[in-house]
Amino acid sequence: MEEPQKTISIVTNCxxxxxxxxxxxxxxxxxxxxxxxxxxxxxxEDNLSTDGTREVLRxxxxxDPKFKVILNANNFGHIRSPFNALLNSSxxxxxxxxxxxxxxxxxxxxxxxxxxxxxKVVCGVRSDTKSSRLMEAxxxxxxxxxxxxxxxxxxxxxxxxxxxxxxxxxxxxxFHEPYPYFRGxxxxxxxxxxxxxxxxxxxxxxxxKNNWFTLYDMAMTGFVNHTKLPLxxxxxxxxxxxxxxxxxxxxxxxAKLIWWRTFQLGLAPLxxxxxxxxxxxxxxxxxxxxxxxxxxxxxxxxxxxxxxERINF
Numbered sequence: 240m241e242e243p244q245k246t247i248s249i250v251t252n253c254x255x256x257x258x259x260x261x262x263x264x265x266x267x268x269x270x271x272x273x274x275x276x277x278x279x280x281x282x283x284e285d286n287l288s289t290d291g292t293r294e295v296l297r298x299x300x301x302x303d304p305k306f307k308v309i310l311n312a313n314n315f316g317h318i319r320s321p322f323n324a325l326l327n328s329s330x331x332x333x334x335x336x337x338x339x340x341x342x343x344x345x346x347x348x349x350x351x352x353x354x355x356x357x358x359k360v361v362c363g364v365r366s367d368t369k370s371s372r373l374m375e376a377x378x379x380x381x382x383x384x385x386x387x388x389x390x391x392x393x394x395x396x397x398x399x400x401x402x403x404x405x406x407x408x409x410x411x412x413x414f415h416e417p418y419p420y421f422r423g424x425x426x427x428x429x430x431x432x433x434x435x436x437x438x439x440x441x442x443x444x445x446x447x448k449n450n451w452f453t454l455y456d457m458a459m460t461g462f463v464n465h466t467k468l469p470l471x472x473x474x475x476x477x478x479x480x481x482x483x484x485x486x487x488x489x490x491x492x493x494a495k496l497i498w499w500r501t502f503q504l505g506l507a508p509l510x511x512x513x514x515x516x517x518x519x520x521x522x523x524x525x526x527x528x529x530x531x532x533x534x535x536x537x538x539x540x541x542x543x544x545x546x547x548e549r550i551n552f
Contacts, residue, residue: 246278247271247347248330251338252321253296254286254314259339260295264306266344267336273348281306283338284324284544286314300550308550315544321399322419323543326412327552333403341440342400349435350402359430360407363400366436394434397422406430417541476519 249267253260264281271279285293285308296308309327311320325335332354336342342363350361399421410428425432 244276244278245332246280246330247274248280248282248328248333249344250282250321250324250328250333250335252284252286252317252324253288253292253338254317255288255290255292256338257288257291257295260292260299263338263340263344264299266340267347270344270347274351277332279305280328280330282309282324282328283307284309284311284320284327286311286316286320297550304551307552308548309544309546310548310550312545312547318418318420319543322416322421325408325421326543328408331405333405333408335399335401335403337398337400342398343437343440346400346435346437347402353433353435354402354404356433357431358433359404360425360432361402362394362397362425362432362434363437364394364434365396365439394422394426394432397425397434399425400437401425401435404430417543476523480516480519 249271251263256263260283267281271277281303283296283306285296287310293310296306296310300306300308307327309324315323321335325333332351334347334350336344346363350363353361407428407430410430411424414424414428416424
């Protein structure tokens, strides 16, 4: 008996990508045409675009019944929205990719080759980039720190771009994360995994939707979800600074006893010490606040997104 044809799900999300979506669709279809043994579906989730993207999505959905669209009732961000799109995929293999075309759809062929070799998770990792070198250097530092301190191995230079077997997506459904850190979940869930290098392209059209706040948000989400080290550093810092303070105090006492008439303490050491200790306290209050914020997000138990409309489901 002939086996049923397998399906590849192409999953992405978008916000104000009116020029990129048609190119994204055509390049993905061209790559899918090289693999007629697979059926396909698109899952595109839109975060309340205002530039005509929704009209483009409706047109593509009308032309292709396998082009499925989720229109969100609001902009639910770059973390929750794509995660919801992944959970709504139904393919035997799922390609997760950004719609700005910085991650080339042409990598699908290599991903499938690794997938056929038995890997359940195929991670696309940046070997080079045509975008900002400064941002790439900062990302290198971040991934180095996260890799050192995380509770499990975190794939470096990995944003989620890759091919995932259905068993991985089914496991993903078991994690009820209201604010998920997807690249960390990839490491936590496991399965046989391979890393495939690719060169990150420049954005084709428009401007990046990421800013310093969104990048900081993702970075702190990774730390909070995958390591308790920052909390423990507060204890280590308190003990270390306390010991240093005792040694400094003993040094000043000895100096005063030796040079009783000439040694003057002065205000400078007191002022510097006070500001230093105050900055350390504020820093660790901020760290504790990040963890409390993560707990608060979990306790509220909000849905990932609120959907306004579905097309072709």
